[in-house]
Amino acid sequence: MKARYRYRIYPTDAQQLLLSKLFGCVRVVWNDALAHCLAEYQTGNKKPSGTDLQKLFITQAKKTVERVWLSEVSNIPLQQSLNDLEQAYQNFFKSCKKERKGKPVRPPKFKKRRAAQSARFRKGGFKVCQASVYLAKIGQIEIVWSRALSAEASSVTVNRDAAGRYFVSFVVEIQPSPLPQLDNAVGVDLGITTFATLSTGEKVDAPKPLKKRIGRLRRLSKNLSRKKRGSNRYEVARKRKAKLQAKLKDTRTDFLHKLSTRLIRENQTIILEDLNVSGMLKNRKLSRAISDLGWRQFRTFLEGKAEKYEREFRVISRWEPTSQTCSCCGFRGGKLDLSIREWICLNCESTHDRDVNAAVNIKVAGGHSETQNGRGGKRQTIAKIAASCEASTRQEFIQLSLFD
Numbered sequence: 319m320k321a322r323y324r325y326r327i328y329p330t331d332a333q334q335l336l337l338s339k340l341f342g343c344v345r346v347v348w349n350d351a352l353a354h355c356l357a358e359y360q361t362g363n364k365k366p367s368g369t370d371l372q373k374l375f376i377t378q379a380k381k382t383v384e385r386v387w388l389s390e391v392s393n394i395p396l397q398q399s400l401n402d403l404e405q406a407y408q409n410f411f412k413s414c415k416k417e418r419k420g421k422p423v424r425p426p427k428f429k430k431r432r433a434a435q436s437a438r439f440r441k442g443g444f445k446v447c448q449a450s451v452y453l454a455k456i457g458q459i460e461i462v463w464s465r466a467l468s469a470e471a472s473s474v475t476v477n478r479d480a481a482g483r484y485f486v487s488f489v490v491e492i493q494p495s496p497l498p499q500l501d502n503a504v505g506v507d508l509g510i511t512t513f514a515t516l517s518t519g520e521k522v523d524a525p526k527p528l529k530k531r532i533g534r535l536r537r538l539s540k541n542l543s544r545k546k547r548g549s550n551r552y553e554v555a556r557k558r559k560a561k562l563q564a565k566l567k568d569t570r571t572d573f574l575h576k577l578s579t580r581l582i583r584e585n586q587t588i589i590l591e592d593l594n595v596s597g598m599l600k601n602r603k604l605s606r607a608i609s610d611l612g613w614r615q616f617r618t619f620l621e622g623k624a625e626k627y628e629r630e631f632r633v634i635s636r637w638e639p640t641s642q643t644c645s646c647c648g649f650r651g652g653k654l655d656l657s658i659r660e661w662i663c664l665n666c667e668s669t670h671d672r673d674v675n676a677a678v679n680i681k682v683a684g685g686h687s688e689t690q691n692g693r694g695g696k697r698q699t700i701a702k703i704a705a706s707c708e709a710s711t712r713q714e715f716i717q718l719s720l721f722d
Contacts, residue, residue: 319626324487339387340437344437354371354375375400392455398440407426432556438474444474461486469490475489481557494626494628503589504588504589506677506680525569527610528609529607539559542558570615589633590632591633592633639679641654641672644665659671
């Protein structure tokens, strides 16, 4: 399996200028090739191949007056940019033909100057050193090794985010490192007030960085809206807002990484509920709180780490009535309002915490339970409970009719 290692780099002022030239050349080659492909589609022709695009927009473009400055940067990132464009089109075509799993893939878009910039080097264009990394026509760049590379890197991507920070990410081939086998499983119920409630009864609160700094973010956004686009003051205000947003993202990502790693190390099987996050974000009252939690990113981290450490990760259907079903007897009491955090089962009279009860039901629905029926004893089935409730209701109706 492949893994990506990301590190922070600190280029000098001269190297930052060279990286800016590199990002601009990569962006121009991508946009020129994409515009050419769209023009060919409009005239009824097929999309040119990747080889034809490289000859047209790299080899021949360097000989023109308008694109002669493409020779000032390494040729490898320019070729990789067109390879990425070819791969983007292939993914789009396969998605249209229903040959690709997952959500529909959109066609490639033009790259913007103000967005995050990146350039990718393959073997021959970079070299990993003890305290730095060498990039072709850029030089030795100081790097902070937060952890050692587990294998030789096949490619490296250098990028600059909106806050002006520089990073490099290496793609390496690693082998799964299985952890010692355990005999326990855990169900995880995700929520807004409490980020995660485990079937063991433990509740984990999220840092919610956006909620704590929403006032400052609003002030920076209002300050940015007052500046003239393209001016120096606009750029200063934009970077201030981007730095705050980067800090919020780093805080959230750090929390999700630590929690997912702990769950993977302490449990053999992790069971999660399939949530319609994109649909929930359409709720204007809860969209900000949901975005501040990072449910989908948390699931992605669990999937990747379960594969790496050979743990089992399961996802149950989103239509399972985990919040409506009693975890003791299995009686389904009906839909509950979100304001109800505790409720009493009408069948067995057990008092349940809403989130803990849902987490236990998620664990049972995932196939891990203490007994065959998951309730730990002889209990009435749902059919018998429904029949008894129906009979009692009918008898009460007859008594009321006789009284009238």
